[in-house]
Amino acid sequence: MASPFDWYKEANARVRRVFWTCTTAWGLDAMDGLVYQYLIPVLIIALGMTREEAGMIASANYFAAAIGGWVGGWLCDRFGRARILQVTILWFSGFAFLSGFASSFEQLLVIRLLQGLGFGAEWAVGAVLLGEMVARQHRGKAVGAMQSAAPLGSMLAALLAGPFVAALPPEWGWRAVFWIGVLPAVLVFFVRRSDDDSEVYLKTAARLRAEKRSVPMFAIFWPPSMLKITALAALLAIGAQGAGFAVSNYLTSFLQNERGLAVSVSGYMVFVLSAGGFCGAQVNAYFSDRLGRRTMFRLFGAGFILAISFYLLAPLGSSVWTLMPAGFVYGFFQFGIYASFGPYFTELFPTELRGSGQAFAYNLGRATSGVFIFGVAWLASGATVSIGMYVMGVLAIALAITATFLLPETAGRNLEMQPEHMHLEPAMAGATGDRNVG
8 A cells, every 4th residue: 555655755846845835824824713712711801802792703704714715716816826825825924913913802803804815815725736736646645634734723723822821921922822823924935936836727827828818706606517516515615614613613612511621621622632633634635545535525524423423412421531532533523524625626626717616615615604603502592502513513514425426526637637517608718719718
């Protein structure tokens, strides 16, 4: 059996540099997004906010990410992956840094809303860039390994929002955490916008220029065959991310109120869950190229249902030694399922729409996850939080699994070939001649 790291050994220096840049950026991106969630109790006191206002900031950030992701994806289709990756890294790290200077709810709301614009675009642009550069037989392993940085970002966020904040004066701790968010800006020096775009992108861009064509943002919705792919990819993202958020957003409340764990012990559970997520992403990444993208979504979706059934509903009591391994398994499937998004979406969309299509689908899933989060609260009002988490989690993951039966398998697809659904109409592509622009 081939080693999971064979792709890295075969990659040239440019691909390795892009991999580490995108992976580090995504890990720090995830850290900044999650650290706000972990800091909410501190921010409520520091800025005199209500819990509803704190939730409003989180929601605004995710909705801004959906818009920024779509726009950023379209811009990377028009102006190049490497150039826009630099812009998104500078954008989200700059506003993460400015978050540490907020002195009121209103200021933090505006800053986090603007930060979300770059936050939503960075993952999609990085995943597209790496997915186009790595050998197709290793695409799942490389882009999936990049995704495994997210649970590491979660662990770092827990460290910063916990022990790090506690070690500093109350008025400065949370500010210092946000200031650390400027670190990703250093990564722009490792991206060479002049020669870090993939060959498949450069060839497509040159052809479009020669034929005087441009592809509008709304091309991912037309013709009907393209709309079908966009809608189903979005449904897959909505289901997988909705399931994760439905459980993870209430996890500490569940552990403290229903399992009887102390706040500090609940924090350790985040580490265990994140460690499981890192392992899950690595396993998914490796087998995705062997078994196919759809198979991995289905296997991890089924595993997610079994894991939360045991973790949320089994009579485990408050035993840390029982809850920790159960949490590890839950994290394995919850975070691990994300590893297939990057390679799958890279292969589903044509080169001229790849950034906008991937960013739109993934970020719509992130923004729409609020429906499932609200659903948990609504169900919990008549039952328990664990029942709400379970019902919404199963419902969401069922949507994701359903989408895989309606989407094509793409593992190992040659990105220079145009599948049947990638046939754009001349009017939508701004064409003046031949209609095959992919």
